[in-house]
Amino acid sequence: MPQQLGDNEISEYGVSQINEQDRDRLTRHVMRVGDIVFSRRGDVTRRAYITGKEDGWLCGTGCLLLRLNHPQCDNRYLVRFLGFHETRSYLTQHAIGATMPNLNQRILASVPVVLPPREHQExxxxxxxxxxxxxxxxxxxxxxxxxxxxxxxxxxxxxxxxxxxxxxxxxxxxxxxxxxGVIGSLGEIVTGKTPSKKMVSYYGDDIPFIKTPDMHGNSVVTKTEENLSDEGASSQATKMLPPRS
CATH class of the missing domain: 1.20.5 (Single alpha-helices involved in coiled-coils or other helix-helix interfaces)
Structure with a gap:
């Protein structure tokens, strides 16, 4: 499921399925409305609020499940808060692993949270x-x-x-x-690259950063789950997409 997670959304494209017997055996991992699911590895900022559509789906080993029932917290607000740039930077900085960032329960539990009154959240x-x-x-x-x-x-x-x-x-x-003819005769094929996650200043709201999940089920990408700062884009100048790519 991690590859199906985006910026507070879950794509049904490529979701694996299990039989009812296995589901009954793994009941503690069944997701319910109001849960928040996080990607455990790779892009550890990907998360989603579980709605009625995903109710009963299974949380795979590549994800972490937040099941909160605090009277002062509306989970719909919390999942948005967890998408703020500052929170995403915190997760990226504290993730473990040099090659592939990994998230665990301890890191997720340590994320600072600011909650306005419940009625304001609603x-x-x-x-x-x-x-x-x-x-x-x-x-x-x-x-x-x-x-x-x-x-x-x-x-x-x-x-x-x-x-x-x-x-x-x-x-x-x-x-x-x-x-x-062949595609290679029409132009240049360039391999993409992800700027270092450890460089927080590389990420911001200036330049859309296209990744595989952004293309799931889409022939045209109109929104990306992550954006780069001007500094981050400059570090990947040869990877900029010209018009009509």
């Missing part, structure tokens, strides 16, 4: 949720448009039934006048 969540609903509605519209675009692409460029195709000759499997 008001904050009310405002944020309204925006989240708008974002989700727009995301669904985008998915429908992407589906329509895929169908159109398949009709025109796979089945070659584009407007006026009746009057076009097919030569070597493609319409006359078209060219065919």
């Amino acid at each position: 008001r904050i969540i009310g405002v944020i949720s309204a925006y989240d609903d708008l974002i989700e509605n727009n995301r669904r519209r985008i998915q429908l448009l992407e589906q329509a675009a895929r169908l159109l692409y398949k009709e025109w460029f796979v089945h070659l039934r584009f407007p006026g195709h009746e009057h076009v000759k097919i030569k070597d499997g493609v319409p006359e006048g078209w060219t065919s």
Whole structure:
């Protein structure tokens, strides 16, 4: 599941499943509404609030589960607080492991938390949720448009039934006048790189930083779970994506 975690969201893309017998055997790891799940390794800032959609899912070994029931804390507010830049920096700095950062229960339990009165938390969540609903509605519209675009692409460029195709000759499997080749002949292929997590100043809100989870189920990336500072982007100048990449 860690690779399915994002910035307070869980992608269903590539989620593994188990049978009911195994689920019953692992009941203490079953997630419930209101839980907060964290990635244990890699990007240890990834987390999500468990909603009714994920209720009953299993928390895998690559994750840590927060099950809190404190009267002064609304977990919907807490999961947002845990996404603040300062909190993410704390987790990154205190994670163990030089090659791959790892999170454990002790580190997660030590995270400093500031809680306004409960009613203020609920008001904050009310405002944020309204925006989240708008974002989700727009995301669904985008998915429908992407589906329509895929169908159109398949009709025109796979089945070659584009407007006026009746009057076009097919030569070597493609319409006359078209060219065919390999991707490498069209441009340059560059391998990405992650700036050092130990350099807190490399991360901020200036430059979107695309990673694999941002692309799950998306043909177009409109939002990234992490952003770099100008300093962090400058350290990876050769990895900047030009327009139309």
